Amino acid sequence: MSAFEVTATDGAARAGVIRTAHGDIPTPAFMPVGTKGTVKSLHPDEVRALGAHVILGNTYHLHFRPGEDTIAELGGLHAFSGWDGPILTDSGGFQVFSLRDTLLAVDDDGVTFRSVYDGTQERFTPEVAARIQAGLGSDIAMCLDICPPPGVPRAELEEAVRRTTLWAARQLEAERAPGQLVFGIAQGGTDPELRRRSIDEISALGFDGNALGGLSVGEDRELMFETVAWAAPLLPARRPRYFMGIGDPEGILRVIGAGIDMFDCVLPTRTARTGSALTWEGRLNLRNARFARDPRPLDESCACPACERFSRAYVRHLVTQDELLGLRLLSLHNLRFLLDLTAGARAAIARGELQAFTAERLARLAAAPKEEAS
Ligand SMILES: [Zn+2]
Numbered sequence: 001m002s003a004f005e006v007t008a009t010d011g012a013a014r015a016g017v018i019r020t021a022h023g024d025i026p027t028p029a030f031m032p033v034g035t036k037g038t039v040k041s042l043h044p045d046e047v048r049a050l051g052a053h054v055i056l057g058n059t060y061h062l063h064f065r066p067g068e069d070t071i072a073e074l075g076g077l078h079a080f081s082g083w084d085g086p087i088l089t090d091s092g093g094f095q096v097f098s099l100r101d102t103l104l105a106v107d108d109d110g111v112t113f114r115s116v117y118d119g120t121q122e123r124f125t126p127e128v129a130a131r132i133q134a135g136l137g138s139d140i141a142m143c144l145d146i147c148p149p150p151g152v153p154r155a156e157l158e159e160a161v162r163r164t165t166l167w168a169a170r171q172l173e174a175e176r177a178p179g180q181l182v183f184g185i186a187q188g189g190t191d192p193e194l195r196r197r198s199i200d201e202i203s204a205l206g207f208d209g210n211a212l213g214g215l216s217v218g219e220d221r222e223l224m225f226e227t228v229a230w231a232a233p234l235l236p237a238r239r240p241r242y243f244m245g246i247g248d249p250e251g252i253l254r255v256i257g258a259g260i261d262m263f264d265c266v267l268p269t270r271t272a273r274t275g276s277a278l279t280w281e282g283r284l285n286l287r288n289a290r291f292a293r294d295p296r297p298l299d300e301s302c303a304c305p306a307c308e309r310f311s312r313a314y315v316r317h318l319v320t321q322d323e324l325l326g327l328r329l330l331s332l333h334n335l336r337f338l339l340d341l342t343a344g345a346r347a348a349i350a351r352g353e354l355q356a357f358t359a360e361r362l363a364r365l366a367a368a369p370k371e372e373a374s
Contacts, residue, residue: 020139021179060095068135076137089138130174181208268334282368304336
């Protein structure tokens with residue numbers, strides 16, 4: 001039985017269901033990021049109540065603190081963290097390659113780097129990435145890949161593509177947890193030929209799902225959207241397609257329109273930590289004095305636990321006083337905002353009205369005032 005079923009299509013976009021060992025994931029799906037085994041400041045029941053069906057855990061961080069052996073001994077990441085729904089873990093590759101100062105050497109076998117926690121030398125290979133994720137017991141494991149920063153010489157990008165394929169083939173044969181799905185990752189930046197080559201090579205390996213990596217890493221945004229528009233449809237149609245690292249409202253709508261099924265981003269919780277709220281009026285910086293006597297909720301159309309009960313004035317008060325509840329309310333709201341947007345897009349696909357839905361939302365975003373400085 002296939003782990004993925006497409007239930008509706010609308011242009012290039014699709015709605016569907018991914019079946020995992022810990023439940024179904026309706027797609028398109030926004031995945032809140034629980035870097036260290038927690039969606040920052042939120043109880044798992046709250047995350048579930050917001051409408052999240054899957055969360056993401058970071059292999060790199062969990063490997064170093066507290067370690068996959070500890071987590072495995074305590075029943076795996078689901079039992080350890082109290083989240084009993086589907087979990088996707090990344091491979092750790094993104095952290096290894098984005099923390100450039102700690103990178104020591106890359107060869108065909110793997111990558112050597114220093115731990116960001118205590119500087120000890122460490123080595124990741126596809127087999128290590130598989131073993132850690134098997135220990136964590138995630139429902140979806142990701143392949144170790146090489147994600148170069150934008151603007152690297154083409155030869156470096158080509159080498160990243162070559163090694164990413166080499167590693168993907170090895171990880172496919174490596175250890176996995178019972179019922180664990182494994183997704184491959186295509187690299188190639190925005191280079192048409194290399195991206196296409198990587199997609200062909202990764203697709204040919206026959207993973208349970210496929211991701212576009214190495215995009216949304218600081219390259220020109222329009223070029224990124226152009227790339228996803230032609231690249232996403234090249235990924236196997238019968239398997240889930242994952243765009244790694246996008247989660248702003250416009251980005252979500254555009255990758256869904258291109259045929260992407262799942263995506264993740266730290267934006268909602270990181271934005272909360274800066275004291276800001278995502279709304280249809282734009283991004284509100286609650287530190288701004290203009291909210292001091294504002295009785296309205298963060299967003300009039302939102303039914304999250306923050307908007308149901310609290311005013312902008314109160315949230316501003318909490319934020320300016322560094323009260324923990326301020327961070328929690330903003331995290332709840334921002335996550336709900338993006339989960340609602342994704343659910344709205346899913347419903348629009350089922351009705352065959354995604355284009356109108358997207359146009360209306362993008363128009364609202366375009367009319368919103370520019371983000372205020374914090
Ligand atoms: Zn809200």
